[in-house]
Amino acid sequence: MQSLGAKLKALRAEKGLSQRRLAARAGVSNATVSLIESGRTDPSMGLMKRILDALGVSFAEFFAADSFVREKYFYRHGELATISDGPITYLQVGSDLSASQLQILYERYAPGADTGQSMLSHDAEEGGVILRGRLEVTVGDQSQVLSAGDAYRFPSRLPHRFRNVGSGECVLVSACTPPSF
Amino acid sequence: MQSLGAKLKALRAEKGLSQRRLAARAGVSNATVSLIESGRTDPSMGLMKRILDALGVSFAEFFAADSFVREKYFYRHGELATISDGPITYLQVGSDLSASQLQILYERYAPGADTGQSMLSHDAEEGGVILRGRLEVTVGDQSQVLSAGDAYRFPSRLPHRFRNVGSGECVLVSACTPPSF
DNA sequence: CGAAATTGTTGATGATATTCAACAATTCAA
DNA sequence: TTGAATTGTTGAATATCATCAACAATTTCG
Structure with a gap:
């Protein structure tokens, strides 16, 4: 110390x-x-x-x-895991975020889509608002199923997970602040 | 202790x-x-x-x-903090953002609602996704009318303005770093 | 059963933290 | 320059901590 x-x-x-x-x-x-x-x-x-x-x-x-x-x-790990395709579609607002402090995504989860446990270790924050469908959000040892109009927000350093538990597509808008220093 | x-x-x-x-x-x-x-x-x-x-x-x-x-x-829709500014209603994700770097808002513009010219001098960024209605966004000397699914994003230091030019309500989700209020 | 080991607790003592007051060095204003 | 206020630092006195040793209560094992 x-x-x-x-x-x-x-x-x-x-x-x-x-x-x-x-x-x-x-x-x-x-x-x-x-x-x-x-x-x-x-x-x-x-x-x-x-x-x-x-x-x-x-x-x-x-x-x-x-x-x-x-x-x-763990910062690099988190960075690499951020962008992936498959049953989840991310529509990023803006193209070059290299010098940016703010990332905004329009996300569409197919039924059953699951991010799995992700451990983003950078000092950032993220949050979002559910627009359609039912999304299970797990942060640390807490878990909630959110519906249209509900929202979430937490420090990215906590282990978290997103999963579409509804029968249809789930749509949300999310935001994330990359590390400021 | x-x-x-x-x-x-x-x-x-x-x-x-x-x-x-x-x-x-x-x-x-x-x-x-x-x-x-x-x-x-x-x-x-x-x-x-x-x-x-x-x-x-x-x-x-x-x-x-x-x-x-x-x-x-996690925040249920009814738990979102309401910040009213006349014909514009802001629903904020989270209540105390004093130690936060990220502000997320669910915004509802009545028909004709207008923020007027505003300029934030501090080094921040903001952006959003339109969910419903038609929003005219003016940044610097550029101006565009955005519809559902469209998005915007710019540095807050530029003078900017939002105006609902549609006949009905306009709804969007926005994010800002750091919080403006 | 009964002896030995282990549990958590407590009073007195030596060790140390905390305070009070005074110190020199610096800053600020007249 | 001068005086007053502020800075961070110490020596002596006091308050508190950390220890040693002994204590009763419980467990372990013969």
Whole structure:
């Protein structure tokens, strides 16, 4: 694990706060912030939580950077799996998305069409609105069957799956933001 | 910091370890594990890390559950947040997009509805697919009338305008990154 | 049954974190 | 320049943690 103090220091700088101002918000002493950032002390969980709260960052978010590197490894996999044919037809809005931040698709699923489990590891978001038919959407350990008018939206890093569980064709419009940095 | 002890206890039970055995692996005293699990002490970050290491779990993984549990991925049509702007109705997928990079809208234009000239200066992109009706889209000095199945897509920094030129309602699904409101 | 091992808990003690206050260095405004 | 405010850093005092050892309760096995 990278130096906890260095990480905190960087985060504080990012928010544009001084040690004293942060300490005041968190209800701790400025000396404590100084000692933590310089690695001269090993703060308690509760204290660290108060400081992170003052920065508007949860523990999960604070440590997300650690696993971010790992998620970046799967980035290519996700990219390659995105475009495929078969029983599913993707109509992409626009042709050259190489320098784009937004991808919009008009998707048509034949009856029974299934994307299978896909693990897109890039830091992106996606969502969509169902126009016709019945689509089973699975995200993580949650699963729902959506009908016309319903919608979904989730971080792409979560494992997800789409399956047409209706008797007819399923049509939807989806959007996805590729990684911004 | 309510259930840190409870969470650790559950995780330890899941791994089938006793307090003493876990303590031995982590190089801490069994009393410490007991005190943490019962919430009678506030352990230091370093100590907690040693314990989590002994359990084969990173900080990021340990806290990952917190941020994922609350997230909502599915929205019934009636749950879509309504943003009304006169003759134009926006149904937004998701309610709080403050930490989001993607906004998806289900839009309904009454006959004659017009957004007027608008220009977003920030670096964003937007696009959409027409589902019903006839929509005149003006971007820069270009203008087109789109019908069901047609689509558009452009950088938000360009001046643009939407107008329902059909006799009936116009419906579309749009996406924007980052959110404009 | 009964002895030995293992479970989780608790009080006293040494170790360490946290605070308070003062410090020099820097920035800002008069 | 001068004074006031802010920056991050330390020494001494206090509060808290982490440990050791002993405890009762339970399980294991002869």
